[in-house]
Amino acid sequence: MPVSVIAIVALLAAVIGPLLRGLIVRYSVPYADAPDGDVSNDGDGSREDVSARPPAWRRECPACCQALPGAGWRGVAGPLAPTGRCPRCTARLGPAPWVVEIVAAVVCGLLAWRITEPWTLVALCWLALAGVTMAFVDVAVHRLPDPLTLPTYLGLLMLLGVAALVGGEAGRWGAAFLAGLGVAAFYFVLVLISPAGMGLGDVKLGLSTGTALGWAGWTVAVYGAAFGILIGGLASLVLLATRRVGRKDELPHGPFMLIGALVMVLAVG
Structure with a gap:
């Protein structure tokens, strides 16, 4: 892609960053904060029993109880300022200032640098922006809520479907769909x-992640899934060696899945 297109894509991702920040803050709800009768769908944290499920989303600032903007339907968030502060009490909300916006811009800019098919780029940027949101949530509270994972998957399928229609590659879409199911089945076995x-x-x-990788081929899907596990394992070893975590501590796996997928997509273009 031309440098101008890369810059525009990165800028648009940065502009969308405050909305991602709003979603991160809303869904970064620890299990321990769950009130009675307020539950969410299954997420990343099967170790918790049903009675300890979190609320579907955070509705207010935990410091001053000021309602967060744009509660919306099913927790659809309004944007929060890149400063990472509550607009009322200035308490810290979510990741450090500007981190979400910068990460989103860098990831989408890298995709625009490597991907030449416009609709494929749109589809992968959709996954990238959702992935940034999910990675921050997973790091914060070790869960991946259904209201983030499932719309991401359905949106990716639809956008890749458009890319397949425009490019006359229906078979490629079918292969990507099956790859997504295959990677998910592989992870399900690991969960068992x-x-x-x-x-x-x-x-x-x-x-x-499996669908996005499968768009580039079955081999890429296999390597991408394996690479995510590999870097997750290496990160665990480093954290153990530096005593940042203990042997019984749990690490979020979602960010490593996303990093593995991103690296493979960038590698194959």
Whole structure:
């Protein structure tokens, strides 16, 4: 892509960043904060019992109880300022200032640098922006809520469907769809083997990452899934060696899945 297009894509991602920040703050709700009768769908954290499920989304600032803007339907958030502060009490909300916006811009800019098919770029940027949101939520509270994972997957399928129609590649869409199911099934097996290490939220995220990788081919999907596990394992070893975490501590796997998928997509173009 021309430099001008890369810059425009990165700028648009940065502009969307405050909306992503709003979603991150709304869905970064620890299980311990769940009130009675207010539950969410399955997420990344199968270790918790049903009675400890979190509320579907955060509705107010935890410091001053000021309602967050744009509650919307099913937790659809209004944007929060890149400063990362509550507009009323200035308490810290979510990630550090400008981090979400910068990460979104860099990731989408890299995709625009490598992807030449316009509709494919739109589809992958959709996943990238949703992935940035989910990664921050997963790091914060170790869960991947259904209201983030499932719309991401459905939107990706639709956008890749448009790309397939425009390019006359219906077979490619079918292969990507099957790859998504295959990667999700692989993660589901890992959940059955080690439920403490992964949750069903990771399986649902695997539908999206597997589909995006499968668009480039089955081999890419296999390597991308394996690479996500590899870098997750290496990160765990580094954190253990530096005593940042203990042997019984759990790490979010979603960010490593997304990083693995991004690296493979960039590698194959």
